Amino acid sequence: xxxxxxxxxxxxxxxxxxxxxxxxxxxxxxxxxxxxxxxxxxxxxxxxxxxxxxxxxxxxxxxxxxxxxxxxxxxxxxxxxxxxxxxxxxxxxxxxxxxxxxxxxxxxxxxxxxxxx
Amino acid sequence: xxxxxxxxxxxxxxxxxxxxxxxxxxxxxxxxxxxxxxxxxxxxxxxxxxxxxxxxxxxxxxxxxxxxxxxxxxxxxxxxxxxxxxxxxxxxxxxxxxxxxxxxxxxxxxxxxxxxxxxxxxxxxxxxxxxxxxxxxxxxxxxxxxxxxxxxxxxxxxxxxxxxxxxxxxxxxxxxxxxxxxxxxxxxxxxxxxxxxxxxxxxxxxxxxxxxxxxxxxxxxxxxxxxxxxxxxxxxxxxxxxxxxxxxxxxxxxxxxxxxxxxxxxxxxxxxxxxxxxxxxxxxxxxxxxxxxxxxxxxxxxxxxxxxxxxxxxxxxxxxxxxxxxxxxxxxxxx
Numbered sequence: 001x002x003x004x005x006x007x008x009x010x011x012x013x014x015x016x017x018x019x020x021x022x023x024x025x026x027x028x029x030x031x032x033x034x035x036x037x038x039x040x041x042x043x044x045x046x047x048x049x050x051x052x053x054x055x056x057x058x059x060x061x062x063x064x065x066x067x068x069x070x071x072x073x074x075x076x077x078x079x080x081x082x083x084x085x086x087x088x089x090x091x092x093x094x095x096x097x098x099x100x101x102x103x104x105x106x107x108x109x110x111x112x113x114x115x116x117x
Numbered sequence: 118x119x120x121x122x123x124x125x126x127x128x129x130x131x132x133x134x135x136x137x138x139x140x141x142x143x144x145x146x147x148x149x150x151x152x153x154x155x156x157x158x159x160x161x162x163x164x165x166x167x168x169x170x171x172x173x174x175x176x177x178x179x180x181x182x183x184x185x186x187x188x189x190x191x192x193x194x195x196x197x198x199x200x201x202x203x204x205x206x207x208x209x210x211x212x213x214x215x216x217x218x219x220x221x222x223x224x225x226x227x228x229x230x231x232x233x234x235x236x237x238x239x240x241x242x243x244x245x246x247x248x249x250x251x252x253x254x255x256x257x258x259x260x261x262x263x264x265x266x267x268x269x270x271x272x273x274x275x276x277x278x279x280x281x282x283x284x285x286x287x288x289x290x291x292x293x294x295x296x297x298x299x300x301x302x303x304x305x306x307x308x309x310x311x312x313x314x315x316x317x318x319x320x321x322x323x324x325x326x327x328x329x330x331x332x333x334x335x336x337x338x339x340x341x342x343x344x345x346x347x348x349x350x351x352x353x354x355x356x357x358x359x360x361x362x363x364x365x366x367x368x369x370x371x372x373x374x375x376x377x378x379x380x381x382x383x384x385x386x387x388x389x390x391x392x393x394x395x396x397x398x399x400x401x402x403x404x405x406x407x408x409x410x411x412x413x414x415x416x417x418x419x420x421x422x423x424x425x426x427x428x429x430x431x432x433x434x435x436x437x438x439x440x441x442x443x444x445x446x447x448x449x450x451x452x
Contacts, residue, residue, distance in 0.1 A: 005138060006141070006223050006233050007234070009139055010219065013219075014216040015216055021192075029193050029196060031196055038198065038199055039199070039200065040201070051264050062279060063275075065426075066278040070281060070282055073289075076286070076289055077289065077292070083441060091441055105431070109427065114422065114426045115419070
């Protein structure tokens with residue numbers, strides 16, 4: 001068996017641990033909901049308008065930039081592990097790659113996408 | 118620990134390996150619960166003393182039983198679900214936050230053999246699994262149907278996403294030096310010198326990004342009490358709330374354990390047993406994070422975003438390039 005089985009065992013135990021807490025509290029507590037108690041908490045004010053609204057576009061831009069750089073960072077991981085075998089050629093190749101990315105970062109920066117709202 | 122040797126054996130070998138993993142998981146579950154309760158008490162004491170207060174004093178000597186009393190209280194608390202909440206998602210969210218925090222322990226090396234499984238992609242696994250938790254945080258904020266919770270959840274996602282890349286880049290400097298993603302190889306690569314001496318910039322970026330990833334002051338914008346009540350878990354009560362709290366302190370320990378393993382020589386140390394050294398270093402890092410919390414005021418959202426993208430990102434890239442260049446010049450072709 002591969003050591004990866006440990007992840008599966010931990011997943012099962014972790015879920016069981018959390019469910020155990022849920023069940024124990026379900027057995028021990030007493031729920032008495034009433035309409036006033038279940039109002040969304042807004043410091044005593046009555047809630048106005050919808051909560052499930054559209055996101056501000058700023059979040060979307062940040063998410064897009066994140067996806068670009070996170071995917072690129074994944075390429076860096078195997079490079080870092082195998083760096084000593086790759087030698088000077090690997091170094092130059094990755095520096096060119098990083099330079100292109102930094103150019104992208106500079107462009108996003110100049111476009112104002114990194115300036116929050 | 119169990120693993121490879123079971124490949125040829127029959128059912129008994131598989132059962133043996135599984136029971137070994139089960140034992141490890143049980144021990145970790147116990148450790149996570151005790152550690153979280155200890156950390157909550159400790160954080161209250163540390164913050165109190167830093168502000169010339171005493172903190173909890175009533176339950177046990179210097180209030181050391183306070184967390185246990187709190188846990189017993191939370192166990193009996195009513196489970197309040199807001200009227201217009203998305204019930205299944207609301208129910209599931211604490212699990213989605215807690216379970217990944219727990220799963221990270223598969224690859225945390227407490228000692229030479231004290232690691233549930235030394236995966237060859239250990240570091241990548243920990244970084245990947247801990248970022249699943251943010252989905253649970255968003256589920257909690259969104260399903261509560263509460264404006265504070267929604268705002269907190271949106272901010273959390275933006276923040277964690279922004280600091281994920283600098284964190285990964287900072288850690289890659291260590292991977293370059295160790296030439297491996299296995300946690301034990303990274304520890305044994307530090308027999309000569311701790312990586313904090315060779316990667317000081319990487320360590321600073323890591324600590325900053327880790328503070329942001331765990332939503333701690335000065336980067337606690339997701340749950341800024343004075344603005345958002347409690348952020349994404351505003352509506353939660355009882356055991357569900359408790360699991361958010363346990364997950365938060367479990368993540369805090371994971372972050373400190375990673376700092377110990379990657380930069381502070383892991384379980385290496387003279388005289389004392391390795392596991393003692395590991396815990397000593399990890400809890401020292403946590404103390405440092407608590408100290409930061411009571412030293413710095415909270416930053417604004419725009420300051421947070423520009424620090425992540427405009428300062429830490431270029432710095433992390435520069436650190437990576439310089440590290441690679443130095444390795445190339447000094448050790449090129451030695452392996």
